[in-house]
Amino acid sequence: MTINYLYIIKTLGSILILETVFLLMATFVAFADDGNDRVPMLVSSGIMLAGGISFFLTGRKANEYQAGRREGMLTVALTWIVLSFFGMLPFLTGGYINNVTDAFFETMSGYTTTGATVINDLEALPRGILFWRSLIQWQGGIGVVVFTVALLPMFGGGASYLYDSETTGFSHDRFRPRVTQVAKRLSGIYMALTLIVALLLWAGPMDFFDAINHAMSSVSTGGYSTKNTSVAFWDSAYTEYVLIFAMCAGSLKLTVIYFAFKGDFKQLRRDEEIRWFMSYMLFFIVITVGWLFYKGYRIPGDDMEDTIRRAAFQIISIVSTTGFTVVDYVGWGQFFWLIAVVLMLVCGCGGSTSGGIKVGRAMIAVKNIINEFRKQTHPTAILPVRINGKSIPQDIIHRVHIFILVYLLIIAVSWAILLLNGLTFDEALGTAMTAISNVGPSLGLFESGNVYRIPDTAKWYVAFLMLVGRLELFTILTILLPGFWRR
Numbered sequence: 001m002t003i004n005y006l007y008i009i010k011t012l013g014s015i016l017i018l019e020t021v022f023l024l025m026a027t028f029v030a031f032a033d034d035g036n037d038r039v040p041m042l043v044s045s046g047i048m049l050a051g052g053i054s055f056f057l058t059g060r061k062a063n064e065y066q067a068g069r070r071e072g073m074l075t076v077a078l079t080w081i082v083l084s085f086f087g088m089l090p091f092l093t094g095g096y097i098n099n100v101t102d103a104f105f106e107t108m109s110g111y112t113t114t115g116a117t118v119i120n121d122l123e124a125l126p127r128g129i130l131f132w133r134s135l136i137q138w139q140g141g142i143g144v145v146v147f148t149v150a151l152l153p154m155f156g157g158g159a160s161y162l163y164d165s166e167t168t169g170f171s172h173d174r175f176r177p178r179v180t181q182v183a184k185r186l187s188g189i190y191m192a193l194t195l196i197v198a199l200l201l202w203a204g205p206m207d208f209f210d211a212i213n214h215a216m217s218s219v220s221t222g223g224y225s226t227k228n229t230s231v232a233f234w235d236s237a238y239t240e241y242v243l244i245f246a247m248c249a250g251s252l253k254l255t256v257i258y259f260a261f262k263g264d265f266k267q268l269r270r271d272e273e274i275r276w277f278m279s280y281m282l283f284f285i286v287i288t289v290g291w292l293f294y295k296g297y298r299i300p301g302d303d304m305e306d307t308i309r310r311a312a313f314q315i316i317s318i319v320s321t322t323g324f325t326v327v328d329y330v331g332w333g334q335f336f337w338l339i340a341v342v343l344m345l346v347c348g349c350g351g352s353t354s355g356g357i358k359v360g361r362a363m364i365a366v367k368n369i370i371n372e373f374r375k376q377t378h379p380t381a382i383l384p385v386r387i388n389g390k391s392i393p394q395d396i397i398h399r400v401h402i403f404i405l406v407y408l409l410i411i412a413v414s415w416a417i418l419l420l421n422g423l424t425f426d427e428a429l430g431t432a433m434t435a436i437s438n439v440g441p442s443l444g445l446f447e448s449g450n451v452y453r454i455p456d457t458a459k460w461y462v463a464f465l466m467l468v469g470r471l472e473l474f475t476i477l478t479i480l481l482p483g484f485w486r487r
Contacts, residue, residue, distance in 0.1 A: 003485075008075045010059025015079055016052030016086060020045055022135055026090070030128025037126040040094030048086045070484065073475050080467055084108040087136055096129055101456045108463040110136035112470035113353060115223030115323040115440030118452040118459070122228050127209060133224045134213040140470070141220025141250065141353035142190045146183050189258045194219045197246040204238045218246035221354045223323030223440045230325045231313075237306075240313050240326060247320040251277065253351040272388050273349050273360040280346070280359060281319055284339055285312045288332075297332045318343040321355040323440025337426070344433045345407075355438030355469055357407055361400045363387065368397055406473055410436060414465055421458040435462045436469035 027041040087110070088103035090096075097103040102118040109116045110133055119125070198215035202208050210226050217224045227233035231243060249257065252274055256267045268274065288311040292298055298307050310327050317324045318340055329336060346362045348354025364385055371383040384391040411432050418428035431451065434440060451462070468476045478484055 003074065004062060004071050006059040006062035007071055008059070008078065009055050010062045011075050012078060012082055013052050013054070013056030013059060015083070016048055016055060018052075019083060019086070019139075020049040020052060022139065023048055023087075023090070023132065026128050026132035026135055029131045030126060033127040035126030035128050037090065037094050037096075037128040041090050041128050041132070043093055044086075044089035047089055051086060073479060073484075076471065077467075077476055077479055080108070080111055080470070083136075084111055084463075087111065087132075090129060090132055094126075094129065096125055099456075101459050102452070105451075105459045105463050106133075107136065108466055109440075110222065110224060111140040112438050112466040113137050113140045113220050113222035113321070113355070114435060114438040114466045114470075115217070116434065116451050116462075116466075117224070120452060122226060130213060130226050131209075134216045134222075134226075137222030137224050138194065138216035138220045141222060142187060142254070146186065185258055186254045189254060189261055190219070192261065193246075193249055193257065197242065197249075200242045200245075201239060204242065205234050205236050206239065214243065215246065218243050218322060218324070219250045219353070221247060221250040221320045221322040221348070221352070223317070223321075225324065232326045237309060240309055243324060244313055244316050247316050247322045247324075248281075250322070250353045251316075251320040251348040253349050254353075255351055270388065273363060276363050277349050277359040281316060284319070284343060285315045288315055288336065288339060291335055292332065295333060299327065315339075315343065318439060319347050319354075321347045321437055321439045323434075341429070341433060344430075344437045344439050347437055347439070355436075357404060357437075360387075361403060364392060364397055364400045365404060368401075403473060406477070407436070410465075410468065410473070414461070417461060418454075418458055421455050421461075423454060423458070431458075431462060432465070435465040438466060438469050 023041070023045045027038070027045055030037045030041045084104055084107045088097075088100070088107040091103040091106060092098075092100065097106060097118065105116075106118055108114075115137070122130070194215050197219055198208075198212045201211035201214055204211075206214065213224075213226050214231075216222075223230075225231065225233075231240060252268075253271070256271055256274065259265075260268050285308075289308050292307055292311055299310070302310070313324075313326050314329050316322075321344075329340065345357055346359060347356025348358060350358045350360040352358075364387065367385045367387075371385060374383055375381060385397055386392065411429075414432035414436065415428050418431055419425070421428075423431060431454070451459070454462070
């Protein structure tokens with residue numbers, strides 16, 4: 001069958017129309033604050049709405065029930081690219097970012113919840129623009145297509161393919177018969193969790209505007225801040241503890257959080273991936289704290305609680321792929337760089353808002369490796385890989401190994417490409433890993449996540465890498481294969 005292009009165009013139109021509503025929310029903030037971003041935001045909203053209506057009318061005769069896996073993958077990939085081009089308009093029209101390369105990079109970094117930025121002085125930006133940055137991260141956390149499926153359930157038979165092409169993890173939990181029902185419930189939990197975090201932050205030293213922005217960027221594990229020094233600006237233990245809770249929540253499966261909200265905590269306690277994730281995180285917190293005390297990398301005046309809290313915050317910030325900073329962790333020495341590299345690779349749980357290989361895949365790979373060693377002494381034994389007491393099919397185990405191999409291969413190739421673009425050895429490695437894992441902070445000069453110094457060609461490549469990582473490799477890479485386009 002040929003690709004149903006009308007369905008793709010109509011879906012893109014629907015998503016752009018819905019996205020205009022979000023942009024108008026940021027426009028409202030601009031008018032409420034009487035900022036100089038009012039006109040740029042309003043003009044950008046008009047352009048986005050006009051684009052959405054044009055796309056929708058062009059594809060209005062599409063047969064929504066003749067859409068399959070190819071249409072789902074192509075729609076999701078194009079959605080993130082098209083939204084990034086329209087979403088960058090407020091930055092460009094207001095002159096807050098003065099070139100297309102940087103504006104596209106900033107927007108793609110937001111939607112993919114990477115959190116890397118090209119803006120030097122965040123505090124000089126008007127509130128409408130700051131709110132828009134946080135809002136695109138918040139949507140990108142759960143997935144802009146998942147949000148659209150939840151709010152505009154009009155995608156016919158293609159809804160399932162759209163959902164599967166965007167959600168993360170090696171399996172996709174379906175706790176309701178229809179994917180639109182799943183999307184609605186997950187979106188509701190996502191919004192409720194964001195509101196809870198915002199209220200908790202507001203109870204501390206943050207004002208309401210900063211609280212809602214940091215709630216959106218922590219629950220989405222994005223990491224955009226409203227301050228140049230990120231969370232360190234407040235120097236508040238209370239704020240850091242609230243954000244630790246928010247980042248951890250964003251790293252867990254949304255389906256498990258959904259059942260926890262309903263009072264069913266069994267899945268939260270029994271889920272093996274979550275137990276591995278918590279143990280993994282705690283292990284590196286203990287190692288980091290020991291390293292800081294051993295080498296004396298403590299901030300003068302900090303007591304033991306301060307050191308433990310800062311170490312825990314930074315570990316959780318990296319492993320959740322949020323990227324907030326409370327301290328210059330590059331100054332913690334190269335051993336911590338090694339820890340950061342490991343944390344950038346294996347991050348969060350499948351079905352969460354975090355990036356990386358995911359603990360679930362690492363868990364399957366480790367268990368399968370252990371089984372292979374056991375087979376050396378018991379060659380006739382049947383040793384299945386079990387997760388939560390259930391045997392994992394061989395095709396999923398094979399897919400996990402391929403995913404990890406391709407993931408590492410892309411990092412190696414990207415490392416070489418960024419070296420050719422003039423980055424240093426550690427900067428190229430850190431940027432490649434932080435982009436594909438959607439982490440944000442890197443190594444070297446880019447530890448804070450600010451990458452305005454890298455060349456424009458490298459920025460376009462890193463933007464592409466962020467998209468590949470957010471859609472978990474196969475969605476984008478499959479589209480690039482000639483076989484995808486054949487009948």
